[in-house]
Amino acid sequence: MAMTLIEKVLARCAGQDRVRSGEVVWVRPDLVTVPEVAFPAYVKRLRGVGFERFADPEKVVVAIDHEVPAHSQAGAERNRLTRQLAREMSVGHMFDSEGITHPLIIERGLVRPGDFVAAADSHTAVIGGAGAVGVPFGFETALLMATGKIWVMVPETIRVTLTGKPRPGVGARDIALATMQHLNETDASYRLLEFTGDGISQIPFWDRMTLCGLCIDIGAKSAVVPADDVACEALAELGVANPEREASDPDAHFVQEVAIDLSTLEPLVSVPPSPTHVRRVSDMRGTAIHHAYLGSCASGTLEDLRAADALLAGHKVKEGVKLLVIPSTRKTYQRAMEEGILARFTDAGATVLAPTCGPCFGGLAQLCAGERRISTSTRNDPGRMGSTEAEIFLGSALTVTASAITGHICGAGDIGKARHDGSV
């Protein structure tokens, strides 16, 4: 009988020939990721109930990525303890200040198409861009590390078929937000989103991470773009040995179908108080901003930095606006430095920092009451970046950069027009 991609993935991890949606199965994930935010607390709790070892330590990835560099004594101690405990527990991979976990494990060739990755952190769905499935489990990840297995309910799959070619200035963020306009949390809850269709070929490999990562904020279990030739070639270059396509069977059952014609999309933005409150950028034009942030696991890729750099060419960040740029991994930072991108950012008035999750959850660059930021990060709940009386808008790297240039929310197309009439 035909199976969806996620049914195939979970059947393999459960050691069964097949599983059906709705079934509860015990699985052994291919990889388990935990940031330093939680790792010491997890180990302490495990030791408190007598679990002294991890079942499959070679599968465990620990990353110091949330408070980098440490800017508090508590953070310094947490990072020190994380390094110590990672050694004591013999984890397979320890990344210290090398980037944000989700893009980092792809960059280091640790993720294969069809893998099942269990994570402590919410936005692990990012890895769906590599054709794998990442699911967050929060504190339960601790027990998973001790026992090596976890129960999961096999989700139903919603197929999102993308067709056509997006217009200039429209990217993966806009496609994710358009998906949110089609699905509410009742549709998405407990379900996996699978993106398919000829429009996928229009989405560069790293942009697919943005597309999948943001779907967790609709309330989906996860999201995936089944690996195609583009993904397999990119993964092979990253050191994945013989990456193979893993896809749903042609006659697999999808619980819901959504079709999006990419050629009809325009730049979109999430407005407070939730990522799912989606508006057209053109409808928000003129909303003044004080801060702009380009980074997080949902952006900060070399492709996003290059696109922002190209848009910024010849412009300065608007006086009174603070543009913060954080490449998502150290390698990305290095490449952007070598290409002169970071120098041009700072020349335009931006501040560039080393890879960290920081601003996304208010761990860095907080906002005070009355301030407004447009950001490429993941969430915009009140208080997410400091004051509950600050406002956060979420948009693509192009939308964020364009807004930083003009000082109000606008799209990349507005910069082109402004360039033409000399108003910027």
Added chain:
Amino acid sequence: MMEAYKGTCWKLPDGVSSDQLIGPSHVFDFEAETLRKHLLEEVDPRIAAEAKPGDVLVAGRNFAQGSNHSHPFIAMKAMGLGLLCRSISRGPYRLTIFMGVPILTITEEIYTALEHRSRIEVDFTTGDIKALDMGAEFHAEALPLHLLEIVTAGGGFEHAKAQEQEQNPQ
């Protein structure tokens, strides 16, 4: 067996987010005694100050939406609170059970009927709900047995340890 929860009903609206349950500034803190002081402080500070073991949060749709943070459920467990909600997505649903906080999903009718700060009794094992001040009774579907076992054991760690001891008695 888990005894019925008997206490005050604290009603919450639809869409209370994970960040509203406990603000992201506490993301690095996993100490229950600290977290319980901040539970829902932006929504209703009386809950952290006045709620007692046996009290029940009665929430609307899409409870704890947003980041998959464990912190609110660590606080709720430490405070001895139960949870009724109209709906909850998979991440927080799992965390509720894993932390040993009993939960039932309820209908709109039950949600509407239950009054803020009224007296309530909930048997999470059977799904029976009594609105004591109104003299009304309702029923919701109880947790599947394998999840109820985790909650009854006190949470995922305790359940796993008990299972291990059962399989390998000293």
